[in-house]
Amino acid sequence: MPPDAAATREMVVVPNLGIAVVRQYERGVVFRLGKLHGVREPGMRFMVPLVDRMRKVGMRTVTMPIQSQQIITRDNVSIGVAAVAYYRRVDPVKSIVEIENVHAAINQIAQTTVRNVVGQSMLDQVLSETEKINESIKDLLDRTTERWGVLVEFVELKDIELPQTMQRAMARQAEAEREKRAKIIAAEGEALSAGRLAEAADVIAAHPIALQLRNLQILSEIAVEKNSTIVFPAQFMDSVRALSSFVGQENATR
Numbered sequence: 462m463p464p465d466a467a468a469t470r471e472m473v474v475v476p477n478l479g480i481a482v483v484r485q486y487e488r489g490v491v492f493r494l495g496k497l498h499g500v501r502e503p504g505m506r507f508m509v510p511l512v513d514r515m516r517k518v519g520m521r522t523v524t525m526p527i528q529s530q531q532i533i534t535r536d537n538v539s540i541g542v543a544a545v546a547y548y549r550r551v552d553p554v555k556s557i558v559e560i561e562n563v564h565a566a567i568n569q570i571a572q573t574t575v576r577n578v579v580g581q582s583m584l585d586q587v588l589s590e591t592e593k594i595n596e597s598i599k600d601l602l603d604r605t606t607e608r609w610g611v612l613v614e615f616v617e618l619k620d621i622e623l624p625q626t627m628q629r630a631m632a633r634q635a636e637a638e639r640e641k642r643a644k645i646i647a648a649e650g651e652a653l654s655a656g657r658l659a660e661a662a663d664v665i666a667a668h669p670i671a672l673q674l675r676n677l678q679i680l681s682e683i684a685v686e687k688n689s690t691i692v693f694p695a696q697f698m699d700s701v702r703a704l705s706s707f708v709g710q711e712n713a714t715r
Contacts, residue, residue, distance in 0.1 A: 490517075528543060534584045542618060555609055567611065579618075595616050
């Protein structure tokens with residue numbers, strides 16, 4: 462909707478017929494012979510015919526889209542940014558007396574503020590710190606619109622359009638980052654495995670019979686499969702002799 466149409470919808474001039482109905486979401490600003498006479502609350506209100514003139518001001522929250530515009534960020538990247546702002550009039554007198562067209566003024570100042578704030582930020586900040594940027598835009602708009610009797614409730618960046626080359630570069634960066642994480646995790650696993658193997662080697666070195674028992678355990682696991690053929694190597698006989706010697710030593714000690 463064009464700014465002039467929105468302003469016409471939110472601010473209606475009532476003919477000076479001597480009676481007017483102000484709705485719950487409106488306030489009526491009365492001018493008597495061109496001079497501010499007062500504000501009328503909701504309800505049926507009477508005026509002096511041909512002397513008083515009322516302008517109804519809507520007090521509801523207005524949704525104002527901020528059209529997309531090309532902005533160059535601090536790191537020289539051109540992006541398209543669209544936003545939306547929500548505001549409402551809190552002082553009907555100021556919104557009439559201090560400015561001619563509130564909606565058009567807020568629309569223009571909002572576009573300028575979005576361009577300035579985004580232009581002073583890095584691309585990574587625009588993508589990752591959106592809430593902070595929204596708050597900065599809202600604060601700047603509040604300081605400007607306060608004298609117009611308008612409160613900006615909040616501003617949201619709703620669409621950020623990146624160039625195709627930047628999208629491909631970010632995709633490659635994300636892929637490289639995930640590959641780096643995968644390699645780090647694999648290296649940590651290898652380091653942990655090597656540490657455990659070193660501990661196992663120390664135990665086997667202290668107890669040589671443990672290696673023989675491990676060989677027997679592996680052969681037992683292989684023998685579970687019925688279609689497996691087990692070939693006993695010469696080392697197996699050494700293992701049997703070492704085991705017999707170990708058992709003999711234990712019996713002699715006892």
